[in-house]
Amino acid sequence: MKLYQYHHCPYCIRADMVANYKNVPHEKVYLLNDDEQSCFDLIGAKVCPILQFDDGTAMKESLDIVAKLDALGDKAKVISALEDGDKFEQLFVKIKPSMRILTYPRTILIGLPEFETQxxxxxxxxxxxxxIDMSFEQATMQSAQHIGIVNAVLAQLPELPINADLGMDDILLFPTLRNLSMVKGLNFKPQTLDYMQHIAKLTNSELYLAQAL
Structure with missing residues (x-):
């Protein structure tokens, strides 16, 4: 199987987390961000992630792929049901514009495979x-303002459970926190950072703390 994805894409990381956690044999294929043709050839639309099976058929939609990988993977690796995911979504949806203004300009600067070409x-x-209705240059100049907005929400995060097994809450929450880790100046509480590092290790995923700008 092949898992087509972008490294920065929060929907793609959902699928990648589960493929790694469930020990599903697969090849990771990082598409260039402007490679529309590969997506259209596989599923008729410019979207990722895409899971392609050995017979050439393919499927889209991150949570459908998560469910398929869960079914195909190691039965001993359990994924617990959703508990608090909606609550986290309500917290972050209020600051989605600020998160976009902060992360989008940085995404192309931290050495990700989908941005290897100009x-x-x-x-x-x-x-x-x-x-975001502004240039990346304008967005970068507004960083301090939006870092303050996002920090206010990060301060409200409850203590996040650090469990031996992966949960649907983790699959929905971790991609947001992972992408925010590329922004220097955001204040992750020590417990939140412990949670992020735990999920990264559990799912063989990467944080962007070392590349933060």
Whole structure:
């Protein structure tokens, strides 16, 4: 099997977390961000992640892929049911514009495989500038303001459970925290940071703390 993805994509990391945690044999394929054709050839749309099976068929939608990988993977590796995911979503949805303004300009600067070419970086920048309604240069200049907004929500996070098994709450929450880790100046509480590092290890995933800008 092949798992097509972008390293920075929060939906892609959901699938990648489960593939790693459940020990599903697969090949990771990081597409260039401007490679529309590969996605259209596989599923007829420019979306990721995409799970392609050995017979050539493919599927999309991150949570559908998560469910499929869960079914295919190591039965001893349990994924617990959703408990607090909706509560976390309600916290972060209020600051989604600030999170985008902070992370989008940094995403193309931290050495990710989907941005190895200038055309891939330009493609991403053009699309995301429209989403945030400002240039990346303007967004970067506003960092301090939006770091303050995001820090206020990070301070409200409850103590996050550090369990031996992965849960659906982790699959939904970790990608957001992982992407925020690329922003220098965000204040993760020590317990939140412990949780992030635990989930990264449990799922063989990476945080961006070392590359933070």
């Amino acid at each position: 055309s891939a970086r330009d493609y991403f920048e053009g699309k995301k500038e429209k989403m």
